[in-house]
Amino acid sequence: MHSTQARHVTVAAHRESVRRLLAPLRTPDRIEMLPLLAALGRGLAADVVAPLDLPPFANSQMDGFAIRSADVPDGGTELTVVAPVAAGAAPPELAAGTAAPIMTGAMLPAGADAVVPIEQADPAAFPLPGVPATVRLPAAPARNFVRDAGSDIRTGELALTAGTCLGPGQLGLLAALGYTEVAVYQALRVLLVTTGDEVVEPGRPLGAGKIYDSNATLLEASMRQAGLDVTRTGVSTDRPEELAALLGRHLADIDLIVTTGGVSKGAYEVVRQAMEGHRVDFFGVAMQPGGPQGIGTFEGVPVLGFPGNPVSCLVSFEMFLRPALGDLFGSPAPRPAVTARLAGALTSPAGKHQVRRGTVLPDGTVRLEGGSGSHLVSALAHSNALIQVPEGTGALAEGAEVEVWML
Amino acid sequence: MHSTQARHVTVAAHRESVRRLLAPLRTPDRIEMLPLLAALGRGLAADVVAPLDLPPFANSQMDGFAIRSADVPDGGTELTVVAPVAAGAAPPELAAGTAAPIMTGAMLPAGADAVVPIEQADPAAFPLPGVPATVRLPAAPARNFVRDAGSDIRTGELALTAGTCLGPGQLGLLAALGYTEVAVYQALRVLLVTTGDEVVEPGRPLGAGKIYDSNATLLEASMRQAGLDVTRTGVSTDRPEELAALLGRHLADIDLIVTTGGVSKGAYEVVRQAMEGHRVDFFGVAMQPGGPQGIGTFEGVPVLGFPGNPVSCLVSFEMFLRPALGDLFGSPAPRPAVTARLAGALTSPAGKHQVRRGTVLPDGTVRLEGGSGSHLVSALAHSNALIQVPEGTGALAEGAEVEVWML
Numbered sequence: 001m002h003s004t005q006a007r008h009v010t011v012a013a014h015r016e017s018v019r020r021l022l023a024p025l026r027t028p029d030r031i032e033m034l035p036l037l038a039a040l041g042r043g044l045a046a047d048v049v050a051p052l053d054l055p056p057f058a059n060s061q062m063d064g065f066a067i068r069s070a071d072v073p074d075g076g077t078e079l080t081v082v083a084p085v086a087a088g089a090a091p092p093e094l095a096a097g098t099a100a101p102i103m104t105g106a107m108l109p110a111g112a113d114a115v116v117p118i119e120q121a122d123p124a125a126f127p128l129p130g131v132p133a134t135v136r137l138p139a140a141p142a143r144n145f146v147r148d149a150g151s152d153i154r155t156g157e158l159a160l161t162a163g164t165c166l167g168p169g170q171l172g173l174l175a176a177l178g179y180t181e182v183a184v185y186q187a188l189r190v191l192l193v194t195t196g197d198e199v200v201e202p203g204r205p206l207g208a209g210k211i212y213d214s215n216a217t218l219l220e221a222s223m224r225q226a227g228l229d230v231t232r233t234g235v236s237t238d239r240p241e242e243l244a245a246l247l248g249r250h251l252a253d254i255d256l257i258v259t260t261g262g263v264s265k266g267a268y269e270v271v272r273q274a275m276e277g278h279r280v281d282f283f284g285v286a287m288q289p290g291g292p293q294g295i296g297t298f299e300g301v302p303v304l305g306f307p308g309n310p311v312s313c314l315v316s317f318e319m320f321l322r323p324a325l326g327d328l329f330g331s332p333a334p335r336p337a338v339t340a341r342l343a344g345a346l347t348s349p350a351g352k353h354q355v356r357r358g359t360v361l362p363d364g365t366v367r368l369e370g371g372s373g374s375h376l377v378s379a380l381a382h383s384n385a386l387i388q389v390p391e392g393t394g395a396l397a398e399g400a401e402v403e404v405w406m407l
Numbered sequence: 408m409h410s411t412q413a414r415h416v417t418v419a420a421h422r423e424s425v426r427r428l429l430a431p432l433r434t435p436d437r438i439e440m441l442p443l444l445a446a447l448g449r450g451l452a453a454d455v456v457a458p459l460d461l462p463p464f465a466n467s468q469m470d471g472f473a474i475r476s477a478d479v480p481d482g483g484t485e486l487t488v489v490a491p492v493a494a495g496a497a498p499p500e501l502a503a504g505t506a507a508p509i510m511t512g513a514m515l516p517a518g519a520d521a522v523v524p525i526e527q528a529d530p531a532a533f534p535l536p537g538v539p540a541t542v543r544l545p546a547a548p549a550r551n552f553v554r555d556a557g558s559d560i561r562t563g564e565l566a567l568t569a570g571t572c573l574g575p576g577q578l579g580l581l582a583a584l585g586y587t588e589v590a591v592y593q594a595l596r597v598l599l600v601t602t603g604d605e606v607v608e609p610g611r612p613l614g615a616g617k618i619y620d621s622n623a624t625l626l627e628a629s630m631r632q633a634g635l636d637v638t639r640t641g642v643s644t645d646r647p648e649e650l651a652a653l654l655g656r657h658l659a660d661i662d663l664i665v666t667t668g669g670v671s672k673g674a675y676e677v678v679r680q681a682m683e684g685h686r687v688d689f690f691g692v693a694m695q696p697g698g699p700q701g702i703g704t705f706e707g708v709p710v711l712g713f714p715g716n717p718v719s720c721l722v723s724f725e726m727f728l729r730p731a732l733g734d735l736f737g738s739p740a741p742r743p744a745v746t747a748r749l750a751g752a753l754t755s756p757a758g759k760h761q762v763r764r765g766t767v768l769p770d771g772t773v774r775l776e777g778g779s780g781s782h783l784v785s786a787l788a789h790s791n792a793l794i795q796v797p798e799g800t801g802a803l804a805e806g807a808e809v810e811v812w813m814l
Contacts, residue, residue: 036609036624036628037624037627037628037631040628040631040632041632050785052613054782054784054785055618055782056613056617056618057615057616061780061782063671063672086604086605086645086675087603087604087605087616087645087675088603088604088605088606088616088617088645089604089605089616090614090615090616091616103675104671104715104716105603105605105618105715105716105782106605106616107615107616118672147780147782151780152777152780152782152783152784152785152786153785159785159788160788167628167632167814168624168625168626168628168629168632168721169625169721169784169787169788169790169814170788171624171625171628172621172622172624172625172628172717172721172784172787172788173621173784173785173787173788174609174624175609175619175620175621175623175624175625176618176619176621176717176784176785177609177619178609178610178613178619179609179610180609180610196494196495196512197493197494197495197496198493198494198495198496198512198513199495202443202581202582202584202585202586202587203585203586203587206459206463206585207497208464208497208514209464209494209495209496209497209498209513209514210463210495211462211463211512211583212582212583212584212585213582214579214580214582214583215579216582217443217444217575217578217579217581217582218575218576218578218579218582219575220444221443221444221447221574221575221578221579222575224444224447225447225448225574225575238493238494238495264470264511265470265525268493268494268510308511308512309511309512310579310583314575314576314579336743336745336767336791336813337769338743338745338767338771338813339771360743360745362744364745364746370559373468373554373558373559375461375462375468375512375554375559376559377461377559377576377579377580377583378457378461378559378560378566378580378583379559380576380579380580381566381567381576381577381579381580383576384743406743406745406813407574407576
């Protein structure tokens with residue numbers, strides 16, 4: 001990678017560069033077995049095959065009577081009621097000419113092939129257990145209100161594919177299959193360093209020309225939600241040798257360095273300067289905001305240099321790092337991409353992919369929140385979506401359909 | 408609440424009942440101050456007003472030269488270069504007829520009212536500091552590439568409204584405003600009890616007629632994602648006195664009981680039986696799946712009785728408990744509701760609100776995953792959305808627009 005060659009890489013090309021930078025971290029020794037709940041939000045490291053049928057046995061979909069369907073002619077008949085089948089019981093075979101009260105989820109007795117719901121029985125109530133009784137039932141086709149064994153998934157079928165992000169539904173399936181643990185990728189350990197002599201930790205006095213550091217909070221929160229293990233250094237100074245020393249102290253314990261600020265073409269670009277002599281390139285991605293980017297390795301540890309404005313940081317994370325993590329490690333899940341109609345017109349630099357912030361409304365429109373400025377952190381806080389305006393699009397009218405990513 | 412009156416309540420009415428059940432928990436003593444990152448995913452307990460302007464001062468949007476716009480006539484002029492303004496510095500007033508190199512984010516000197524980007528300067532590079540130099544600059548209008556103080560938010564404006572769910576963007580705004588802590592509602596403590604003699608803990612041998620408990624994992628994972636503090640009891644038996652005793656042991660430490668199973672009209676309905684003599688009603692909600700529901704209080708502690716099938720549990724949580732929590736405590740955030748076109752036809756019981764599982768695809772369609780059966784946990788695990796089919800709709804054709812909630 002040379003900065004001169006790569007001066008205006010596309011969003012897709014830079015995302016692929018980030019994916020390649022992190023791909024070597026996907027090693028077998030980073031796979032761990034975790035109890036199901038501890039794996040919430042992690043990515044599945046290996047395919048999971050169903051060790052049993054779901055449901056494991058044919059069972060009743062309703063409270064009613066289990067019957068042999070051939071016993072009941074059109075027009076119905078009277079059957080002798082036998083012992084009820086509770087959920088969890090292993091019932092005896094159903095004798096011909098009898099009906100067994102059966103509860104939802106209970107195992108269908110051998111011989112039975114249909115269930116008549118209690119509401120269709122006469123009387124429409126279960127007799128007291130132990131008291132001889134008959135019941136009049138209408139005819140029912142075979143498999144009526146029966147959930148067949150394996151009708152959800154069969155033994156040996158692929159239940160979940162490696163790379164799946166484990167949410168409640170996926171963990172619920174693993175539990176239903178009898179699993180207590182699951183193989184997942186370990187969380188990557190990220191060192192998060194915000195830079196800038198203008199940046200002050202929240203809670204301290206704010207001198208003239210200074211701003212509070214929102215990047216560290218914005219990115220740490222985003223990274224935690226994405227399942228990363230974040231170490232935050234506090235604000236580094238604008239002195240390159242201090243930044244390099246800071247990074248050096250953490251190298252043994254981290255998988256990735258993410259910096260903010262100091263990657264542009266100004267006179268004081270601390271991250272660029274600290275990375276001199278290391279395999280890190282700095283260039284512009286054809287994206288607004290978030291154009292200036294750094295990527296490479298520092299003493300062998302992957303580095304991503306995000307720009308310094310808060311919205312640029314968030315957009316860099318969402319457009320490059322988050323998708324690469326999901327692709328490689330199955331976590332986080334991709335942002336849902338949906339289509340919405342612009343509630344107002346916008347303009348975009350035609351040579352760049354623009355990412356605007358907006359609120360998707362229930363009527364299918366998306367309202368712009370603030371302008372294109374990358375410092376608009378209040379507007380960002382009132383958005384629920386990123387609006388994607390592709391390279392080559394200079395303007396979009398009100399009502400135009402756009403792709404939006406739900407935050 | 409009487410079960411006879413409430414036999415077929417609507418989804419909206421039951422959601423409102425759940426909200427009313429939990430509303431008394433929104434008390435001032437449940438508000439706590441947390442460091443920003445610890446508040447990730449919590450709901451804001453009080454309005455937050457901006458204590459300062461954002462940006463706090465007028466600053467440069469570009470690397471370039473700060474000028475007095477009146478100094479440069481149409482056609483441009485040569486100006487004397489003065490000391491550069493770094494980000495974080497408090498510069499002296501800009502003398503008339505001079506230009507100050509200024510970095511992105513640096514404070515605009517008093518007297519300056521515009522910035523000319525470095526790319527438009529001649530020469531298009533900053534002179535070495537301390538070396539006398541001039542620069543030729545084109546004319547620029549006042550406020551050119553200047554970010555005005557307060558252009559994102561002004562001192563005294565409402566920054567965040569009580570009830571906002573605090574994600575990365577909201578926490579980033581609080582940091583930008585200098586806050587280190589935030590007032591949020593405490594997490595509700597939920598006792599999660601799965602019932603059923605047919606239900607076996609994953610990892611144990613599975614006898615005939617038995618199924619593994621997926622409800623506890625599915626719901627605990629959903630509840631944790633929603634910010635609840637979950638205590639899980641393991642599977643309770645189908646003996647009402649044992650269930651009542653189990654609940655009694657936990658009452659002092661919990662805010663809400665959620666049970667699964669035992670709420671229907673079968674012969675063995677353990678939750679209904681355990682709640683006899685308590686102020687808990689059981690009835691049908693006009694919804695498929697998840698119709699049978701229980702709601703009330705057990706020894707003064709709110710109780711929700713969800714039905715026993717996994718999909719019914721999840722749908723109950725998503726349709727009733729999750730929205731009520733978000734409405735009352737600001738957390739979790741609502742599911743994004745979007746519109747999609749059905750990739751296949753479906754039928755629905757006209758008298759019920761049906762919730763189907765599906766996958767929203769990038770082309771704006773949603774594919775049904777499995778049928779309507781509430782036991783289809785594998786199909787659920789392959790879905791990313793809940794498809795909402797309103798009461799009164801008996802069938803929808805392929806291509807019909809539906810509301811879907813992204814999971």
